[in-house]
Amino acid sequence: MSTDTSASTRRDHSPISGNAIVRVGPVNPTVAQALLENYASLVLPDAGAQREAFLTEHGSSIRVAVCSGKIGVDTQTMKRLPNLEAIVNFGVGYDATDVAQATERGIPISNTPDVLTDCVADTALGLYLDTLRTLSAAERFVRNGTWATGVNFPLATRASSKRVGILGLGRIGAAIAKRLEGFDCEIHYHNRSEITGSPYTYHPSATALAEATDVLIVAAAGGPDSAGLVDAAVLEAIGPKGFLINIARGSVVDEPALVAALQAGTIAGAGLDVFASEPHVPEELFGLENVVLLPHLGSGTHETRADMASLVLDNLRSYVESGELVTPIS
Incomplete structure (x- = not known):
């Protein structure tokens, strides 16, 4: 018994x-x-x-x-x-x-x-716009006096009408998708299983999702099941004109592979609010202009x-x- x-x-x-x-x-x-x-x-x-x-x-x-x-x-x-x-x-x-x-x-x-869904989704949208339009780099360009010397700031990437892949279409992923619809983006996603009735295009793997889209946004839950889900193969699939945004957990992305991809131009850029060993960030990222770095502030509002x-x-x-x-x- x-x-x-x-x-x-x-x-x-x-x-x-x-x-x-x-x-x-x-x-x-x-x-x-x-x-x-x-x-x-x-x-x-x-x-x-x-x-x-x-x-x-x-x-x-x-x-x-x-x-x-x-x-x-x-x-x-x-x-x-x-x-x-x-x-x-x-x-x-x-x-x-x-x-x-x-x-x-x-x-x-x-x-x-639920109570933090909107603010995290807002952060994802902010990172998306900042990364593709290089807004933080442009702000530094003005602040450090470079613009005043007559130099033109480099052209960026259009943020509207992109094919965006959401890796993890839970509460936060769905809120991100809803916001991006306002930018006329075409939404794709990957979950452990397809969501019945979803208006978005499902892909059976993270690699397949990355191959089909221009921007991959990581909104998957952390933990052992998702550790290293975005690996070198997924980054390769994102491609040299594609971008990665991560507002989930640093553990979901193979961080050394991401550093290498950004250094080599395997992907065009990344926007990161989370890291594998917070608050420590790989030093190799500090000198790169194709990455936006935030201090895990996804839900960081007073409200x-x-x-x-x-x-x-x-x-x-x-x-x-x-x-x-x-x-x-x-």
């Missing part, structure tokens, strides 16, 4: 507060303040002897972890929390958390979908971060009161 040892089955129905809740890594200031003032929660030290001592003392009493999508609850940390019941994640991405272990242990994870913080606290409040998350990942 099997025994269900999942977190949902083992849930302790006593009140959750204080040393039953831990903050893992830095989080949004509003969330951090609420954790302290409303729940008197603990804070996991960053590393070293203090972290080890903390986990030895408090690990078995922690039932809920609150983290950012960037830090997550990694494999070793989760193993040290034997009675963990739920993970509340700030951000739509949760690939920094050991999802496989959480699933095996029956630990639900929440994220913050969206406030909405995300509110949803995180709604998830925490709901779990504390009822044992259910508002926006659990599936």
Whole structure:
């Protein structure tokens, strides 16, 4: 006879507060303040002897972890929390958390979908326009005085009426596609499976999508399943007149292959809001004029971060009161 040892089955129905809740890594200031003032929660030290001592003392009493999508609850940390019941994640991405272990242990994870869709899609559109029309380079051209010397700025690439491939047509990918329709772009996409009723053209692989389009926009979820999805072969398929835009996760693109492609002119250019080892960016990119570099600011507006913080606290409040998350990942 099997025994269900999942977190949902083992849930302790006593009140959750204080040393039953831990903050893992830095989080949004509003969330951090609420954790302290409303729940008197603990804070996991960053590393070293203090972290080890903390986990030895408090690990078995922690039932809920609150983290950012960037830090997550990694494999070793989760193993040290034997009675963990739920993970509340700030951000739509949760690939920094050991999802496989959480699933095996029956630990639900929440994220913050929908509330950041528009701002991330806006960032993608901004990168798209900046990369094709070389707007950042043009701004530097004026600011450093080159224009005043009588030199003409090089011609750029038309942004409207392009064939655009969306790699990952989820909430954010669909919002990007909708915006690009306003530029008379022809939308193509690749997902794990074709979306019934979609008005856009489906392609069975990332390579096929890249071959069929002028610009490839990466909007796929991060994690092991998508790691290196945009590899040297996909970059080759984009071609010397094509562009790559990435607002998803740095891990989705083979970064060394991308650097090589930009240096060699294998692709015309790239717009990047995410990188493999943030905040570290490959130094080889700094001297290239065919790449736009942003500091992972996809959802970085006052309005969206406030909405995300509110949803995180709604998830925490709901779990504390009822044992259910508002926006659990599936």
